[in-house]
Amino acid sequence: MESQVPDVRKRGRPTAAERQAREAQILGIALGVFLRSGFDNSTIDELAAAAKVTKRTLYAYFGDKAGLFAAMVTDLATGVSLDAASDHGTLTALAANIVYRVHSDELVGLHRLVIAEAGRFPELALILHSRGDARHMARLAEHIRAEAGPARAALAEPLFSLLLGEAHRRRLLGLAPAPTRPEARAYAAGAIALLGLSG
Amino acid sequence: MESQVPDVRKRGRPTAAERQAREAQILGIALGVFLRSGFDNSTIDELAAAAKVTKRTLYAYFGDKAGLFAAMVTDLATGVSLDAASDHGTLTALAANIVYRVHSDELVGLHRLVIAEAGRFPELALILHSRGDARHMARLAEHIRAEAGPARAALAEPLFSLLLGEAHRRRLLGLAPAPTRPEARAYAAGAIALLGLSG
């Protein structure tokens, strides 16, 4: 799975751009490792090997294991909020998109990690929530305001809860696979209808 | 916190009843330890000390650390379903009760533990879900059938999702304290009204 990582193992001083790129690549790979094994069961050696980097470099970049983990979560949470910038279309389309993303293996895994380590890294929990759930609800509120009037904007939160729903709890527990696009669409439409937001 | 544990440290062969009682007591104490520190960060020595028992006894009872953890979750999940047997009153009362329990420190912590270890102990996730969420939804469905007709029994699942809602996600992330009884009641009433199940 890590075999397609370009082995740019090099010596000598890298340029600023190279260094930044390398850091980003390490974070991406660390995500994969942490998702597979969790924080405690991922070893520094494992992380270094997967990223094709030596331990020394990891420590130089991130200080320690916790630092690497924090950097990874922060980076990913930021990315999550960014890529959600595709903000056109109907409420239903937006909702379907949110369902699809929030139930994805990647985001469910990230949630699992942060929930598991919420005691050790409380600030990461806050970051994840504010850049994830809170953002999604804000965008839902905007769309509801536009399509159904400002009076109903308060329905954004319950709608979001329905978009996650029982299915998301099962996802967190590892009891169900990620939904397909059509399934996500249907799920979203059902939730919207239930709250009388269809028309 | 563990100081009120009766120090029944004894030698010699216990009666069958004593042994069973001791086992139950160990499981209860193990829950507390695991909730505080998580699975990986709880040590066998810590668990043994808290339960006022030697390591030997723990290994004799549960085989290994994972066995102790599994026994604890199973035991607690069973207890959860049992104590929910107070099954009278209105739908609103039932819902308020569910909200209160599901958002409690104990159950939230248990969920956190099982979510964190879902990879290592998938069967525990299933146990927790079937004896927790699934049971709650079934009881909601019964009450809805009785109060609003069988046609609306399908609303049990979305209702349950609303009863957890954003608040529960914040609980899992450690971002909010457990609700008080009145807060739970208000929360439940709001969800029920939203789905038009009030009258």
Place this chain on the structure above:
DNA sequence: TGATAATGAGACTATGCAGTGTCATTTAAG
């Protein structure tokens, strides 16, 4: 009353792993 199951106490082993130190090597920067 004897045989033995069960436990306490705690030393002991084995292992895994975070984090550091050393040295050589390469290359960006000035």
Place this chain on the structure above:
DNA sequence: CTTAAATGACACTGCATAGTCTCATTATCA
């Protein structure tokens, strides 16, 4: 061209901890 930053390679230390072993002791059960 010179200097020093950055990295690879990897040995090494130190610690935490899961699980085992030994021995003495007590109480149950037949």
